[in-house]
Amino acid sequence: MSENNSVQRSVVAVEEGFVVEVQSYLQELMNNAGISRSELARRMGVSRARVTQIFSDECTNLTIRLLAKAAHAMGEEPRVESDLTRRLRAAREDEDRQALIHRSGNVVPIWQDTDSTNPADADCVGSDPRLDRIVERLRVAGGGR
Amino acid sequence: MTKPNCDPLQAIGCELVVREGRSQVVILTSVAPHYRAFDEVRQERLNRVMRLWCLKEALTKEMFNGNEGRAPLTNAQLKTMKTFKHRLYGFERDVGGLRTFVIVDYDPAKKRNAADQNILKRAKGRVDTLGRGK
Numbered sequence: 001m002s003e004n005n006s007v008q009r010s011v012v013a014v015e016e017g018f019v020v021e022v023q024s025y026l027q028e029l030m031n032n033a034g035i036s037r038s039e040l041a042r043r044m045g046v047s048r049a050r051v052t053q054i055f056s057d058e059c060t061n062l063t064i065r066l067l068a069k070a071a072h073a074m075g076e077e078p079r080v081e082s083d084l085t086r087r088l089r090a091a092r093e094d095e096d097r098q099a100l101i102h103r104s105g106n107v108v109p110i111w112q113d114t115d116s117t118n119p120a121d122a123d124c125v126g127s128d129p130r131l132d133r134i135v136e137r138l139r140v141a142g143g144g145r
Numbered sequence: 146m147t148k149p150n151c152d153p154l155q156a157i158g159c160e161l162v163v164r165e166g167r168s169q170v171v172i173l174t175s176v177a178p179h180y181r182a183f184d185e186v187r188q189e190r191l192n193r194v195m196r197l198w199c200l201k202e203a204l205t206k207e208m209f210n211g212n213e214g215r216a217p218l219t220n221a222q223l224k225t226m227k228t229f230k231h232r233l234y235g236f237e238r239d240v241g242g243l244r245t246f247v248i249v250d251y252d253p254a255k256k257r258n259a260a261d262q263n264i265l266k267r268a269k270g271r272v273d274t275l276g277r278g279k
Contacts, residue, residue, distance in 0.1 A: 016189035028203035
């Protein structure tokens with residue numbers, strides 16, 4: 001496969017994958033809200049045919065504005081997320097955490113005692129940022145070590 | 146003396162298409178070349194549908210039909226992943242400890258909206274064959 005074909009195939013993968021993701025997202029919202037496509041159309045103030053178009057294979061006329069309108073009709077505010085935005089957000093959260101630890105003399109991250117070469121520790125450490133935050137609060141509340 | 150086949154996919158004559166977490170989609174080796182002959186758009190659409198199925202995310206009725214009838218002998222439920230009138234027929238079972246969608250047949254219908262009854266019947270026969278462990 002030539003490089004051009006390879007790039008072209010990736011574009012197709014991203015485009016088609018995104019169509020499926022968006023349709024699945026709206027379906028998830030509908031399932032959660034327990035509403036039909038007719039009800040969604042009514043809430044959006046568009047025809048039933050317009051909603052059918054959104055879910056069709058061709059996925060015609062699904063604009064960003066229409067997507068936002070559909071999500072809003074089900075009480076949601078859609079956000080754009082990708083691997084890059086997730087990584088950047090995680091990095092910022094990590095920076096905030098480090099800054100917090102730096103400012104608080106009585107905060108001691110317990111993971112400093114862990115062994116990153118130990119698979120059991122590696123599974124636990126950093127597995128969930130919420131866990132880290134809870135541990136920090138406990139440390140602060142307990143007056144540190 | 147031949148060694149017993151340890152690969153659970155090879156043992157049922159299948160190959161892996163998509164795996165996410167504790168779920169996977171596999172396809173009969175005899176059907177795989179027909180799937181790979183689908184054009185890129187259809188393959189990419191179906192690949193993403195498979196990933197979403199693995200992740201147990203919502204699928205629309207245009208992507209997935211969970212009730213195409215039951216196989217007569219094993220009573221297994223035949224299901225379809227589909228896009229642009231192309232269908233992949235399969236059923237769910239445990240393979241090697243993983244929740245698995247086994248694709249047993251395909252229908253590259255180009256001008257037909259409804260499922261081809263002959264292919265449906267053939268797919269159910271294949272489900273029975275696999276379901277009985279043959």
